[in-house]
Amino acid sequence: MCGIVGALAQRPIMAVLLEGLKVLEYRGYDSAGVAVLDHGTAHVVKTAGKVAVLEAEVKAQGCDGPIGIAHTRWATHGKANEVNAHPHQVGNIILVHNGIIENYQELKHKLSFEGYTFKSETDSEVLAALIHYYQHRELKPDSSLKIHTSKFNAFNQALNEVKGTYGVAVIDTENPDAIFVARSGSPLVVGCGIGENFVASDIIALLPVTSKFIYLEDGDRGIIGRDHVMLFDRDQVLVNRPVQSIQVNPEILGKGPYKHYMQKEIFEQPEALRNTLMGRLDEDNVSANAFVAQEEQAHDFLEVLKHIEHVEMVACGTSYHAALVGKYLIEEHAGISVNVTIASEYRYKRTIVPPNSLFVTLSQSGETADTLAALELAQRQGYRHTLAICNVDNSSLVRMSQYVFLTRAGREIGVASTKAFTTQLIALLLLTIALGRAHHEIDEHEGANLIASLHQAPAVVHTVLQLDAKIQELSSDFVGKEHALFLGRGPMYPIALEGALKLKEISYIHAEGYASGELKHGPIALIDSKMPVIVVAPDNLWLPKLISNIEEVKARGGKLYIFSGKNFGHSAEATMIDLGTVSPFIAPLVFTVPLQLLAYHVAVINGTDVDHPRNLAKSVTVE
Ligand code: M6R
DSSP: OOEEEEEEOSSOOHHHHHHHHHHGGGGOOSEEEEEEEETTEEEEEEEESOHHHHHHHHHHHTOOOSEEEEEEEOOSSSOSSTTTSSOEEETTEEEEEEEEETTHHHHHHHHHHTTOOOSSSOSHHHHHHHHHHIIIIIOOOOSGGGHHHHHHHHHHHHHHTOOEEEEEEEEETTEEEEEEEEEEBSOOEEEEOSSOEEEESSGGGGTTTOSEEEEOOTTOEEEEOSSOEEEEOTTOOEEOOOOEEOOOOGGGGSOTTOSSHHHHHHHTHHHHHHHHHTTOBOSSSBOTTSSEESSTTSOOHHHHHTTOOEEEEEEOHHHHHHHHHHHHHHHHHHOOEEEEEEHHHHTTSOOOOOTTEEEEEEESSSOOHHHHHHHHHHHHHTOSEEEEEESSTTOHHHHHOSEEEEOOOOOOOSSSOOHHHHHHHHHHHHHHHHHHHHTTSSOHHHHHHHHHHHHHHHHHHHHHHTTHHHHHHHHGGGTTOOEEEEEEOTTHHHHHHHHHHHHHHHHOOEEEEEEGGGGGGTGGGGOSTTOEEEEEEOSSTTHHHHHHHHHHHHHTTOEEEEEESSOOOOOTTEEEEEOOOOOTTTHHHHHHHHHHHHHHHHHHHHTOOTTSOTTOOSSOOOO
């Protein structure tokens, strides 16, 4: 993870670096640092904590300069303190790194033997030392004209020796006219200005200074100057990557009238769902253009689906929960078998690839390292087709996949995923219909009914959001609670998992999601009058069974909160929150919303940093 920003201009660039870091905090925020070169002198400032702490320290020191790099960290190797914060300086080399150098111990040993000592516990400092080593031991620049080339050779030589993942930016006190960059497994984009250029982990860091971007491909390395950008591919051949004009309204990065990004994103869901559905539905089927082929010669996706006999889905976290819902939906309505695996598990286990399988990845960011690695593996394993359901156009996942469904949720900034999840569910509902129609499991009449319920989804979610005040009121019951159970059955089981994840990640209350039929096999032992039990109970096939499980909780004095779609009798032991009649097809999506609101309000009462919960980062770009 971690966020990188770099700038090379003819003006002081500290403000650009710090503003860029602030919007990159979604990538990690346990420590931050910045380095600028001013007339050949390096000023490196590092602090533990969020970028605001760094900003105050920079202000106190009053440093600035026309070239610099900056970093916001999510700790992998070494504690989240000032020493381990980036940039790391070894002699003339100053480096920021996002990723993991897997063979850093081995390299550290070799460099220690050569006389290098290390201040930090990080793998990144070892890379800085390795670049320094090759510059000073192997290659001696013999003229100022050759300085870039010789130094770049050393940079390359060091990277060739590294195993692992990296997005790196390096400045050099002896060469204040260039930033060296490289990307392998971690995103990096160059921002192009007039007489100035920039680099960052994500375009959003550079939106205030440019709208022109060059996306580095995996394996690319390059030299950024003020007036030029030279990039070399993984074979070290000079390449011309296209400059793309990207117009993003910086206002979308604001919170508007909301207190937190998460709250704003919860309330944006009706619009996000509407956008995700727009132009993708016909009368009784999904439109042919809903799933987009990345290659011109690729077949129409709806045609491809006719030959699909199995679906394999891989994702992490909330996206994994969406995939689990997808399994219930596709198996139920389309009669196609679906396997769902957590990406970090998938990539290290043996997988049997059934013939004519579709490999589906789900990711908000499209940069989750485990999901990318799983897709890479699937491509080698010979899956017939790959589909990415993703919220970020131009992300690594999108670029690597054969077919793409962009979820159009809009930028999601809160670490806890909300609108990305419900729009992923829309994507899966569309995939279900498309598969069901392709395999004649859903006829025209049923197709039209399912499409009609999809059209209702934004309005139904809008209505459910009106429960906000009621949910806020009941969230005070959770003060002082340390545990909570979420129960659901069928497609609501993954929704229970998602409700539990939301609560634990932002309020720090330990929460578990269970398929309610599983209660009697162990978790029922936890139930007493102190344990809040949240039940997701729409009116569907599974409701009678779920009601029996609710009785089991009541009988043991559990404190019940039931989100229901049908009034099945009030009782003193239960707080009922009625969502009204909801079509079972869209119920997973609709019943997620009150659980997001509950987690949000409990976190606010608990006084946590809702948008930046401890130890987390929005994009997990390391293994
Ligand atoms: O960007 P991705 O969807 O691939 O991210 C996957 C998970 O890291 C993410 O969903 C995470 O679990 C969220 N913090 C959940 O709210």
